[in-house]
Amino acid sequence: MSTATHAHDTHGHDHAHAHDHHGPPAGFSRWMYTTNHKDIGTMYLWFSFAMFLMGGSMALLIRAELFQPGLQLVEPQFFNSLTTVHGLVMVFGAIMPAFVGFANWLVPMQIGAADMAFPRMNNWSFWLLIPAALLLVGSFFVPGGAAASGWTLYPPLIIQQGMSIDMTILAVHILGASSIMGSINIITTILNLRAPGMTLMKMPLFVWTWLITAYLLIAVMPVLAGAVTMLLTDRHFGTSFFNAAGGGDPTMFMHIFWFFGHPEVYIMILPAFGIVSQIIPAFARKPLFGYASMVYATSSIAILSFIVWGHHMFTVGMPAAGNLFFMYATMLIAVPTGVKIFNWIATMWKGSMTFETPMLFAVGFLCLFTIGGFSGLVLAITPVDITLHNTYYVVAHFHYVLVSGALFAIMAGIYFWLPKWTGHMYSEGLGKLHFWLSMIGFNVAFFPQHFLGLAGMPRRIPDYALQFTEWNQISTVGAFIFGFSQLLFLYIVISTIRGGAKAPDRTWEGADSLEWTHLPSPVPYHTFETAPVVK
Amino acid sequence: MKDAFKAVFWSFFGVRKKDEYEADTKRLTPQAVIAAGLICALAFVLVLFGIVKLVTR
Numbered sequence: 395m396s397t398a399t400h401a402h403d404t405h406g407h408d409h410a411h412a413h414d415h416h417g418p419p420a421g422f423s424r425w426m427y428t429t430n431h432k433d434i435g436t437m438y439l440w441f442s443f444a445m446f447l448m449g450g451s452m453a454l455l456i457r458a459e460l461f462q463p464g465l466q467l468v469e470p471q472f473f474n475s476l477t478t479v480h481g482l483v484m485v486f487g488a489i490m491p492a493f494v495g496f497a498n499w500l501v502p503m504q505i506g507a508a509d510m511a512f513p514r515m516n517n518w519s520f521w522l523l524i525p526a527a528l529l530l531v532g533s534f535f536v537p538g539g540a541a542a543s544g545w546t547l548y549p550p551l552i553i554q555q556g557m558s559i560d561m562t563i564l565a566v567h568i569l570g571a572s573s574i575m576g577s578i579n580i581i582t583t584i585l586n587l588r589a590p591g592m593t594l595m596k597m598p599l600f601v602w603t604w605l606i607t608a609y610l611l612i613a614v615m616p617v618l619a620g621a622v623t624m625l626l627t628d629r630h631f632g633t634s635f636f637n638a639a640g641g642g643d644p645t646m647f648m649h650i651f652w653f654f655g656h657p658e659v660y661i662m663i664l665p666a667f668g669i670v671s672q673i674i675p676a677f678a679r680k681p682l683f684g685y686a687s688m689v690y691a692t693s694s695i696a697i698l699s700f701i702v703w704g705h706h707m708f709t710v711g712m713p714a715a716g717n718l719f720f721m722y723a724t725m726l727i728a729v730p731t732g733v734k735i736f737n738w739i740a741t742m743w744k745g746s747m748t749f750e751t752p753m754l755f756a757v758g759f760l761c762l763f764t765i766g767g768f769s770g771l772v773l774a775i776t777p778v779d780i781t782l783h784n785t786y787y788v789v790a791h792f793h794y795v796l797v798s799g800a801l802f803a804i805m806a807g808i809y810f811w812l813p814k815w816t817g818h819m820y821s822e823g824l825g826k827l828h829f830w831l832s833m834i835g836f837n838v839a840f841f842p843q844h845f846l847g848l849a850g851m852p853r854r855i856p857d858y859a860l861q862f863t864e865w866n867q868i869s870t871v872g873a874f875i876f877g878f879s880q881l882l883f884l885y886i887v888i889s890t891i892r893g894g895a896k897a898p899d900r901t902w903e904g905a906d907s908l909e910w911t912h913l914p915s916p917v918p919y920h921t922f923e924t925a926p927v928v929k
Numbered sequence: 930m931k932d933a934f935k936a937v938f939w940s941f942f943g944v945r946k947k948d949e950y951e952a953d954t955k956r957l958t959p960q961a962v963i964a965a966g967l968i969c970a971l972a973f974v975l976v977l978f979g980i981v982k983l984v985t986r
Contacts, residue, residue: 595954686950690936691943697970698941718981726977730943 417919426521429513430919431498432815434520438495439808441523443884445487446801448531450877452480457839457873460866463858473856474542479530481545482562485662486569487527489796492804493665494519494576497604499815501580503909503917504598506589506926511582512575519575522568529565533558544854546651547622549636549644553629560629563622570615577608577615584608589908591928595689598907599682602689603668606696610657610664613700618654621647645710652703660699662796663763664692666803667734670756673810674738676904677753678745684737691730691737698727708779717776724774728767735764750902751825755806758833759799766794769844784854787847793840805832805883812890813897814909817916820890828886831879838872933957933965941969 418424418433425437456476459467468476498516502509510516533540538556541547552559584597584605597605624635625647634640636647667688675682682688704712704720712720738760749757769791773779782788805828813819842865847853851862858866897915909917912926936953939945945953 593954595950684944686945686947687943690940690945690950693966694940694943697966701970701974715978715981715985718984719977722977722980723974730941733943 427517429509429517431502431509431513431516432917432919434510434516435495435498435500436815437520438491438498438523441520441527442488442490442492442495445483445491445527447880447884449480449483449488450880452476452483454873454877456480457870459856460858461870462867463860463863465857468856470856471539471542474544474854475534475540477854478541478544479534482530482541482565483527484796485545485658486566487523487530489662489800489804490569490573491523493604493607493662493800494573496600496665496669496804496807496811497576497580499811500909501583501601501604502587503913503921504601504907505584505587505592506908506912506922506928507583507587508920508922508925510579511587512579515575516579519572519579522572522575526565526568526572529561529568533561533565536561546648546655547625548651549625549628549647552625553637560626563626566622567619570619573611574615577611580604580608581612589922589925589928595686596928598668599671599685599688600665600668600907603664603671603692606692607661607664610661610696610699614654614657614661617650618658621650621654624650645707648707648710649703652706653700655706656703657696657699659795660695662800664695666759666800667692669803669807669810670738670759672905672907673752673756673806674741674760676810676902676906677750677756678742678747679904680741680745682737683740683743684733687733688737691733694730695727698723698730702727705774705779708776709783721774721776725771728771728774731767735760735767750809750822751820751829752806752810752902754826754829755802755809758829759802759806762794762798762802762836766791766799769794782847784852785847786843786851786853789853790840790843790847793843797840798836802832805829808887810902810905811909812887813901814913814915814917816891816894817897818890818894819897819901820886820894824882824886828879828882831882832876835872835874835876835879839869839876840872842866842869842872930961930965933961934969936962937965937969940966941973 418428418430425433428434428437455468456473459465459473498510501507530540536556536558538558540558541552541555541562543551543555543559547559547562584601588594588597594602624633627633628635628637628642634642636642636644638644671682671688702720702724704716705724708717708720747753769787773782773788773791809820809825846862846865846869849862851858851866899914900910901915902910908922908926908928913921932953936945936957939949
C-alpha cells in the first residue's frame with residue numbers, strides 16, 4: 395500500500411525524543427509494575443494468544459477423538475472436561491482479553507489521551523488474569539479432573555463434581571472482577587480524557603463499540619458472579635437455589651446464566667464490529683458509510699441483547715407464550731445487525747479497494763459472520779431449534795460467530811495495527827498465506843458440522859453413530875489445518891517485532907484516526923502528553 | 930423529549946439520516962436519550978408480549 399507521508403501534529407510525539415529517559419525499566423519489573431497502557435495492552439494480547447493456543451490444543455484433542463467413531467484417545471469424562479474448559483478458556487481467556495488488549499492500545503491513542511484513566515487499576519486487572527488462568531488449567535490436575543458440565547456450568551451436574559468446580563467458580567469470579575475493572579477504566583477514559591474537539595460523535599467506531607461493550611460488561615458480569623456464588627453455596631453451605639429436592643429450581647440457573655450469557659455474545663462481537671469498521675473504510679479508501687447508523691445500531695443491539703436470552707432455552711419447557719416472545723425478539727435483533735452488514739458493503743461499494751491481509755480478514759469476517767448470523771436466525775425459530783438443540787448445528791453456528799466473527803476480526807486488527815505498534819511491516823506474502831490457510835481450514839472444519847447437526851449428531855459426546863464418520867473426518871482435517879496455521883501467525887508476529895521493513899507513519903493511506911495521522915511508527919512509549927486539538 | 934423518542938425509535942431500526950443525526954447531537958442530552966431508551970425498550974417488550982398474547986389466544 396502507499397507510503398503516504400503527512401504533517402505530524404507537533405503536540406503528539408515530538409516530545410517523545412525529549413523524554414527518552416522516561417522509557418520503560420528493563421526486565422521483568424517493566425511488565426510487573428507497568429502502568430503504561432501500551433505495555434498492558436501488549437500483555438493482554440500475549441496472554442490471550444497463549445490461552446488461544448491452549449484452548450486450541452484442547453479443540454484439536456477433541457477433533458482427534460472424533461476423527462472416527464468409538465473411543466480412541468481419551469476417556470469420556472476427560473472428553474467432557476476438554477469441551478468445558480475449551481469453551482471457558484476461549485471465551486474468558488482468549489477472545490475477551492484480546493479485545494481488552496486492543497482497547498488498551500487503541501482507545502487512548504484514538505481519543506488523544508496520554509493513558510487510561512486509572513493506570514494502576516489497569517495493571518491490576520491484567521495481573522488478575524494469571525491466577526484465574528492457573529485455576530482453570532490447573533483444575534485438570536486435581537482429583538476428579540476439570541469441570542465437565544459444559545461451559546454453561548448447569549446444575550445439577552455441576553453440583554456433583556469435585557473440587558475442580560470450586561476452582562472454576564473462583565476463576566470465573568476473578569475474571570469477572572478483572573473485566574469490571576477494565577470496563578470502568580475504559581468508560582472513564584472515553585468519557586473524561588478525550589482531546590479537545592474530540593466529541594463523542596467524532597470518535598472512531600472502535601471506541602464507540604468499546605464504550606457500549608464496557609457498559610454491557612458492567613451490567614452482566616455481576617449477574618454471572620451471583621449465579622456461580624449460588625452454585626458455590628448450593629455445593630458447600632446447604633442452600634438449595636438450584637436443587638429441586640430442597641425447593642429450588644435448576645431452570646432458574648439457566649435463566650440467570652443466559653441473562654448474562656447472551657449479552658456476553660455481544661460483548662465478544664461488538665469490539666469486532668469496531669475493528670472491522672476501522673479496517674474496511676481504510677482499504678476501500680472511503681469514509682464509513684452511515685457512521686451515525688452504525689452508532690445507533692450498536693446501541694440498539696446492546697439494548698435488545700438483554701431480552702433474547704430465552705432462545706437458549708426453547709427445549710426447557712417454557713410456556714408457548716415465552717417461546718414465542720423470545721423467538722420474535724431474537725428475529726428482530728437481526729435488523730440492526732443487518733444494517734451493519736449493509737453499511738460495510740456500502741462502504742466498499744465503488745471504493746478503490748485493495749486486499750492486504752487486514753482487509754482479507756475483514757472481508758472474510760463479513761462473509762462468514764453473515765453465515766453465522768443466518769444460522770442464528772434458523773435457530774431462533776422455536777420449532778426448528780427444538781429439533782436442532784444440542785446438535786452440531788449449534789456448534790457450527792456459534793463457531794461461525796465467534797471464530798470467523800470475533801477471532802478473524804482480532805487477526806485483522808493485529809495485521810492492521812502491527813506496523814504502528816512495532817514500526818515494522820509484516821510479511822504480506824506470509825500474512826496472505828495465513829489468511830487463506832485459516833479461511834480454508836476454518837470452513838472445512840466447521841461447515842460440515844451444519845450437516846452433522848442436521849443429521850442429528852449430538853454435541854459434547856465422544857462417540858457417534860457410523861453414518862456421521864465422513865463429515866467428522868473432514869471436519870478434523872480442517873481443524874488441524876486451521877490450528878497449525880496459527881503457528882504461522884505466531885512466526886509472522888514474532889518476526890515483525892524483531893525486524894523487517896520500516897513501516898511508514900501512516901502505513902495505510904486510507905486510515906484516518908489519530909494514531910495514524912498524529913503519531914509515528916513505532917509509537918513512542920508515551921504519547922499525547924499534550925492533547926492534540928481535533929478539528 | 931419528543932426528539933429523544935424519535936432518535937431512539939430510529940436507533941431501534943439502526944438507521945439515521947446524517948442531518949437528522951447532526952441535529953440530534955446538538956439538541957439531545959444523554960439523560961433524555963437514556964430515559965427515552967429505557968421507556969422505549971419497555972414499550973417494545975410490551976408490544977411484543979401483546980402480539981404473543983394475540984397469537985396464543
